[in-house]
Amino acid sequence: MLNDVHIKRLYFIGDIHGQYKKLLRLLDLLSVDLDNLESNVGHTQLVFMGNLIDSTPGVEADQLSLLQLVESLVAQNHACCLLGEDEFNAIGWATELRPGEWARAHSAHNFMQHQRFLEILGEGSDQHLYWINWFKKLPLFIDFESVSAIHACWDEPALNAIEPYLNNDNSLKEAYWGNAFDSNHALFALFETLLKGAEYPPKDESLFDITGIIPGWWRAYEQQGHVKPVVIGHYSLTGLPEAQSKNVICVDYNAAEADNPLVSFEVSLSASEPPYEFTNENNFKYVGQPDLEDVTNQGLMSLLDRQKKKFETLQDENYSEEEGFFIALLSQILCKDWNPLALTDLNTCREAYSDYQQGAFLFAKYADVGLLGAYLYLCQSIGIGLEINNGKQKCARVAWKLIKQAKESGIK
Numbered sequence: 001m002l003n004d005v006h007i008k009r010l011y012f013i014g015d016i017h018g019q020y021k022k023l024l025r026l027l028d029l030l031s032v033d034l035d036n037l038e039s040n041v042g043h044t045q046l047v048f049m050g051n052l053i054d055s056t057p058g059v060e061a062d063q064l065s066l067l068q069l070v071e072s073l074v075a076q077n078h079a080c081c082l083l084g085e086d087e088f089n090a091i092g093w094a095t096e097l098r099p100g101e102w103a104r105a106h107s108a109h110n111f112m113q114h115q116r117f118l119e120i121l122g123e124g125s126d127q128h129l130y131w132i133n134w135f136k137k138l139p140l141f142i143d144f145e146s147v148s149a150i151h152a153c154w155d156e157p158a159l160n161a162i163e164p165y166l167n168n169d170n171s172l173k174e175a176y177w178g179n180a181f182d183s184n185h186a187l188f189a190l191f192e193t194l195l196k197g198a199e200y201p202p203k204d205e206s207l208f209d210i211t212g213i214i215p216g217w218w219r220a221y222e223q224q225g226h227v228k229p230v231v232i233g234h235y236s237l238t239g240l241p242e243a244q245s246k247n248v249i250c251v252d253y254n255a256a257e258a259d260n261p262l263v264s265f266e267v268s269l270s271a272s273e274p275p276y277e278f279t280n281e282n283n284f285k286y287v288g289q290p291d292l293e294d295v296t297n298q299g300l301m302s303l304l305d306r307q308k309k310k311f312e313t314l315q316d317e318n319y320s321e322e323e324g325f326f327i328a329l330l331s332q333i334l335c336k337d338w339n340p341l342a343l344t345d346l347n348t349c350r351e352a353y354s355d356y357q358q359g360a361f362l363f364a365k366y367a368d369v370g371l372l373g374a375y376l377y378l379c380q381s382i383g384i385g386l387e388i389n390n391g392k393q394k395c396a397r398v399a400w401k402l403i404k405q406a407k408e409s410g411i412k
Contacts, residue, residue, distance in 0.1 A: 008043045010267045012149060012231040014251035015051035018061030022255055022262040025287045037078050046073060049233030049251060050084020050151040053117050056256040064120055067131060083138040084151045085195045092181045094132045103181035139170035140194060147267055152197040152234035153217050162190045197234060218248035229278055231265060241284040249278040261286040297382045304375055311362035326409040327361055330402060338398045340380040340388055364402040365411055373399035
């Protein structure tokens, strides 16, 4: 299904719901140059998971600009776009089965969900009908070499059952659109499963979406054994994006809400020898994404800094003669035994580590080997930014030597 055999990277992009500006910012983050698409590094293809339209009331959106951009990317073979539940519902709203009878009921509730889209395009206008026809051409699923993608639920029995109704590109044949909304026709239940998610009995670790439905189908999916991993949208998850399992990844984190990010997930085809597993959560990409390692590092440094400040309250401003002697020894030991930068000039070495000398003195005087070793290791790995072979062992050895000297100097 790839448009270009040279494509090496896929970015699966979650439900957008008219958030055009969020998409622009995400594409910029992914280094997608809209002014020169051929220059995009790494032979990248975007995969939109559906639900492009129907934004949240009261939240700024630009559904028309979004549709035009996605359509352009698809037309130029730089993207694929799946049929989502909202596009499916839009088709039903605009499909008149008989005079005055619509495939999707024109109820007040359904109108409220779809109102902004209809107001922007003008219900029944040429522009409205243009986009409805475009929605009809969207594939229900895409099967790539290493991963598959569908809006809500990869259900093999349902996919096998719906195959006779589909075109070669996995879009629904025109003759069957009315049947898809007929609760007495087999297509109705198939679309309910594939675009809304099969419901399984509750389990202790099941995940809830915003409607309270338990989309636990992927647990049954994984129990089938060696299955191809699948990317989904639909479920409006919350919190930090994370893998739900090794074979199912969801990229919908409710971007319809103003404060929520539009989330994507990167799959490198060159590194996706079967079986591909969604084990690297760093493959999530979104604007405002925190560096979790940096967050933890800052927390560790903050903890030690608090401890250091407590020690400072115990320390007189004027050093005793013994303390002055120990500080001179400490400076030599830091340069000779610690020296993570491997400096050879003594004066340069002392200057480079001067910011850490006071802390090392306080931890040597008031703490134990473990805390002092931790201080030196964090200064080395976070403060200086170096990871050294056996770095923790080396820092512990230096801490041991400093504690010993502190005791011999009479300050501990």
